[in-house]
Amino acid sequence: MKYLRLSEKLRRIKRSPWVFHLNSGSCNACDIEVLDTLTPYFDAERLGVKLVVSPRHADIILFTGPITRESLPKVIRALKATPRPRILVAIGSCAVGGGVWWDTYSTLGGFPKLQEVLKQCRIKIDKIVYVPGCPARPEAIIYGLLLALGYIEQKVSKITKFTSQS
Amino acid sequence: MQLSRVIKPVKLLLIALKTGRVSREKYPLGPPLITDSFRGAISIDPVKCRGCGACVLICPPNALTLRFEGEKAILEYFKGRCIFCGMCADVCPVQAITVTREFELAAVEVEDLKEEIVHVMSKCIMCGRPFETITQLKYVKELKLITEKYMNMCPECRSKRVAKLFAMKPGEIFEIK
Amino acid sequence: MEYINIILMTLIPLFSAPIYDSIERKIKAAIQSRIGPIGFPRSFLQSWFDIIKLFNKELVLTSYGVSLITILELILILITMIILQIALLTSQLYWIISLLITFLSTSTAFSLFRAILLDNPFSSIGAFRGFYITLTVEGFFLSSLIIMLLIDVSIISRILLFCVIAISCYVVGSKVPFDIAEAEPEIASGVYVELSGPLLAIALYSLQIKRYILAQILSYSLLKLINTSNTSVTALMTVLLTPIIWMIFGIVSAIFARTRVDVGPSTLLKVVLILMLLIIATLTVKVV
Amino acid sequence: MSSGIIKEIEKKVLELEGLIESITKTTIFTEIPKKNIKDFAKWLYESGAFLKTCAGVDERIISSKLALYYIFGLDEKGLDVVVKISGFEREALPSIVDVIPGVEWCELEARDLVGLYILGHEDKPRLVLPQDWPEDAYPLRKDVPHNYRPQINVEKFSEELPREVGLPIGPYHPILHEPEYFELYVEGERVVDVYYRGFHVHRGIEKLGESQRFTYKTIPFLAERICGICGFVHSSCYVLAVEKAAGINVPERAEFIRSILLEIERIHSHLLWLGVVAHILGYDAGFMHMWRIREPVMVLAELLTGSRKTYGINIIGGVRRDIDEVKKLKALKVLRSVREEFKRFIDVFISIPEIVKRTTGTGILPRDIARALSVVGPTARGSGLKRDVRKDYPYFAYKYASFKIPVYTEGDNLARLLVRVDEVFESISIIEQLLDMLPKGPIAVESYEIPRLKKAVAAVEAPRGEDVHFIITGLDRPYRWKVRAPTYQNIPALRVMLKDAPLADAFLTIVSIDPCFSCTDRVLMVCDVKSNSKRFMSLFEGRKYAVK
Incomplete structure (x- = not known):
């Protein structure tokens, strides 16, 4: 199936996103909010989302946690086991910027740092979406998923404000 | 007894029927399930902010940082590390920080999650080094804590000058360059 | 004309099995107070979307044996399906016998092959569990099907036979509580854990076709119960009854929890044995 | 809270040449010479106290010593007893693991994080910190900055580890939703042993x-x-x-x-x-x-x-x-x-x-x-x-x-x-x-x-x-x-609960204690009551299954 372009493959995933939940040492809050998105009040299955239990079946990795050193090799292995194209949604302050423990001795401090390690291991992530929140609300996770799948446009952008004197 | 054991599980269908779909309009088609007291991302009012750094000190994850680049003092807010505790809004002396209910913050680039407030620094009239934001100085001026002459000096020059004043002979005049 | 009918009857399950699966997902969602896949094409085509997407994914092969088994399983299930359609349209004895033989080989042997081939402990455990469960009912299933279809027995025996067939169809279709082969949270997807991309699509597609076959067999025996003789009417009726039976299975599976591998087969065996004894009793009464 | 028990404890402490630091409404703080800690722990344990936890503290700034605090709780009396032992750097401290088996992992934590030298734990592999963590770097010491991060060696990740016979649950298993590693040893469908490796969520x-x-x-x-x-x-x-x-x-x-x-x-x-x-x-x-x-x-x-x-x-x-x-x-x-x-x-x-x-x-x-x-x-x-x-x-x-x-x-x-x-x-x-x-x-x-x-x-x-x-x-x-x-x-209880249970129930049983590993790992623990050294050594070998 190599002849299909990436955008075409992503379009197929848009119709049937299967997600795998990868916890790299988070506090559980984001993890239960991820589960919450599947339950009646939010019901992510409306979008065809299905929570799968093996990274081999997954299209989208829901990534939580600041990546502890102990879980690092396992996280890399899980990402390697995911077939291309891989989409990754980094959920929560920990995964996005390291959260409260962005500089502690036993964590890597967020997905951007992990990405450097992934480059060394030659693992490519085709698309990444960052979802801040501590924990990210179920709505925020759905919003992030929609953004990853290309249903909606991004709302935030880098803002530079000047004080009145300038 | 036996019969009720068989029938009870089927009661689930009744519960499902009675409940229906818990909320018809679900996010993103409907409004999010948030209450008035929800704490989302903060918004910093650049007009009110004086760059005093009280929020930077209290922020548990250091999502708010203050850095100095030449003549500018930049207060940076990184939403990706924010834990949405709202302590910064509590400690802000001028209520420049308000907690909004914004949660749709997803972005494809980490840089998009950053927000910067650029303050221009006032230069010391003695040594020419930038030492304090102009807005903060203006506030100090309003309070009339010190005279304008001293206000435009950096703390080091100020203390040097005071020391010098004590060492001066009566009648000598100190010139500000 | 007959050939066109057979081709039509063969094409229906190929296309509609994933569609029925999607509708079942909607019904389950309703029982769980949810909406399920939303919108016009999604509600009916979600499982098709899944399969198409999986075909476009990268294939990570862990063992060639697994892929061979998976493809062979699909082929044999398709053969079973075609034979079933022919049997329904022509109602000839030798077709039914060949159907039974193919069916036997697909459902039990393959789970065992997989178990031996895979070295992931989760899939081996899953495969063996699936094997226990199928083995428990398969003999009774096939024998009661033969009696039902080939021998003209009293209405009471026919009802009892229908019960055995209904239970077996449900069990072999690996629905909750008997889905322990692919039990998701408990043993990590069981037999499917090592499959990826196109292989998983094939495995899921064959499971859906298998469920279609089982629902069709059940609807056929339901028609036998009321003793319709016209073959073309029967064929049409099975096509219409199959989705209804599929949905009833879906509702039943939504209100139960998964059984345990040692409890499930023994309870099943007890129930089926009692039914079989009753059947034998009614049959002998008639003979006497 | 009865004053009788306080008097008894005071008496025992003095008898063992210790001293009472302070007594508050709910807690007694004492210090015991390290040679007598075993006797005191035994006496407390036998009089109904159970070990809540122990904490290694780097007190070199205060007293130039490293200290270990054992915290006991007398549940019925609503009274906590905190016992301190201390020694200079590299000075050996006795372990009370033979008196209270449950203390093993908590002493190992003090060894890993504070660098206490506790007798009897010298040869045991590292428990809390990752295996590629440098020697002689004890994160909880006051002279180690909190953001000390040793280099990560990516090549090491691909090393294949020896095969294990156990059935791995985790680190990524759908029932746990957290990276945690259990290994079940099964005979047919029956669990004969269980092994747990945690600390995937240790965040410092x-x-x-x-x-x-x-x-x-x-x-x-x-x-x-x-x-x-x-x-x-x-x-x-x-x-x-x-x-x-x-x-x-x-x-x-x-x-x-x-x-x-x-x-x-x-x-x-x-x-x-x-x-x-x-x-x-x-x-x-x-x-x-x-x-x-x-x-x-x-x-x-x-x-x-x-x-x-x-x-x-x-x-x-x-x-x-x-x-x-x-x-x-x-x-x-x-x-x-x-x-x-x-x-x-x-x-x-x-x-x-x-x-x-x-x-x-x-x-x-x-x-x-x-x-x-x-x-x-x-x-x-x-x-x-x-x-x-x-x-x-x-x-x-x-x-x-x-x-x-x-x-x-x-x-x-x-x-x-x-x-x-x-x-x-x-x-x-x-x-x-x-x-x-x-x-x-x-x-x-x-x-x-x-x-x-x-x-x-x-x-x-x-x-x-x-x-x-x-x-x-x-x-x-x-x-x-x-x-x-x-x-x-609660985790040590799993060993008892899982023993000889059918495999199908093992997953339910693990979840039945409502394990919360992110809490647990910040601290760490799990005492393997009946563990033998062999099982302990196999602890790190099972990682090959990290993700299947």
């Missing part, structure tokens, strides 16, 4: 709490992130410890609000757990409906605090958000409907034949073993032990509410399930009572002072059991802050 919180980045004011937010499910318990326990150490009197209204939120957290945690159990048993409709019932509780928590989890309203000396009349009425309304819905659904839930069959008689933890391992929370109450911090050491506003502690004696998974079901109803009634009685007044103290080098032990009943925080105060931030989560006490 204790060090962070002692670092320059945090002060007393901001640590509650850090403590809250120890665990996302019972975060408020940790922040409450931390502020309780600091308030005890500094002698701050918290306004009553704040105590009521804290208790109300603690109970809301318990309701959401128990409903979550019931849903997860339904999911494990293949009853997805149960999972969905349980979480549907839970959702209004989350919305209520958000209404009262501003966040669905990690409420962030605890500060030292009070709380940040008040409960006004409108919120109070809304809360009562939500609780009423939750109680009704839950009652209706739980009736269906525990009538599902598979759920009843699979929970009855599986994962049995007999009362005497539960007592010996001193398990906590619903695990203990399911085995007939009436242990509840809310009654044993009353804190916050629990003394004003009347509630009963559900106790079941069967000790199986069903008993633990029913304890949690009953507790949901009890918690709803506690909140209703407290909301009715909510006193008027301020919600936080105006100002407070925290003296240096005061020690305190605080305990709070989490949804999973007793949560213990130990604190030594310092300048602007704790000098040492040690957390022991409830799951710590």
